[in-house]
Amino acid sequence: MIESIINRRTIRKYSDCSVSKEFVISLLEVASRAATMGNMQLYSVVVTQSDEMKEVLSPIHFNQPMVKTAPLVLTFCADFNRFTKWCEERNANPGYDNFLSFINAVSDTLLLVQNFCTLAEDEGLGTCYLGTTVYNAMQIIDALKLPKLTFPVATITVGYPLEVPPQSDRLSVSSFVHDEFYNDYDSNAINTIYKIKESLEENQHFVRINNKENLAQVFTDLRYTKEANEEISDVLLDVLKRQHFL
């Protein structure tokens, strides 16, 4: 079993050690061995190393400090632009300005992301996955000059770890694996599945300091609210239209 996967934790604090861009690109090269739809490789990666561009990206990622403190910031983009340009150059009629093509490109991109992270972490690098990328996709598109038929899917900050944080909890594997059919969750199953997570001191702490009744309310009322999700969903769909995927 690959030890670096077993021991994985998100790394948000990086040492002053620089990370060679060439080395990271060599990891991306190996990562591109991941499965890809029809071998089309529907992705691009924008590598940010300059302080100027980190300054631009930082507020877009809600000023999470990793954007400025990590030696390298990688923005992984779904990309049907390159493939479409190839078709246009070859008197072929591309039909990739649609939602299925978006999903296919997103899939290719995320397989590349995870393969890269595995390789990087196995080499002793630390990574942090910034979920904020899709929240402010339009601003990232403008900042990185992403053309139509591309879309930023994930941002990974990369550096040598300056911390060994505790591993975060995970649900038991039986919570998410189903035998032959999806076995839907009744009240008892939900109680069993979330019991450990709810009992963790750090989570009880979040509940207390936010004056909530329980951990689920911390998620619904503070972290990922219905209002914000719906607002961002509307924006996202607009961005997909602007990028010609809808």
Next chain:
Amino acid sequence: MIESIINRRTIRKYSDCSVSKEFVISLLEVASRAATMGNMQLYSVVVTQSDEMKEVLSPIHFNQPMVKTAPLVLTFCADFNRFTKWCEERNANPGYDNFLSFINAVSDTLLLVQNFCTLAEDEGLGTCYLGTTVYNAMQIIDALKLPKLTFPVATITVGYPLEVPPQSDRLSVSSFVHDEFYNDYDSNAINTIYKIKESLEENQHFVRINNKENLAQVFTDLRYTKEANEEISDVLLDVLKRQHFL
């Protein structure tokens, strides 16, 4: 560098050796160490081992033989159902029936998929990623009894390899890595990037037997046509509505 990633190839022919379901589940457990949005683990995996269910899934995957010949078939699903049920049990108001939540769950799912494949391949198993999953999502939803707020993202067939196929080609890493900004592709860049792929004997063979002018036309006219993409996009958007993600 992880050798099994460097040497990866898709495996479509499997030996008669059975694969222990418990072993695969232990790999899924380790795979769940992948990054996940807010530690919500927005995925489920349905494990198919029975001949009856392989018979049901086979036509949905356009009768690709791996579905019946692989010892195990795993359907990885984006899942906001479990988390939403937890919220409902806890008097918390879930707001995850929207497009952003769909994208977040798809992301979690694909990181899990790739992590699982890496672990499986490192253990000597062979995998094949069936991109057909999203093409017939509705039929898979019905076959596996997937509830609303779930969506089948990827299917992986798993078994011990009975072949060592040649590795498929990949674009040079410089084709998809960009420095600070997206560097859009001009005619010269496109010609350079696709030159090797176009020159491969197997690809020239496809062009000849299909009476096409070039490889790009094989993709646009036969493999991934505009008409099919648009038709399936409409279906996909309908499925997202039915699953309450739109």
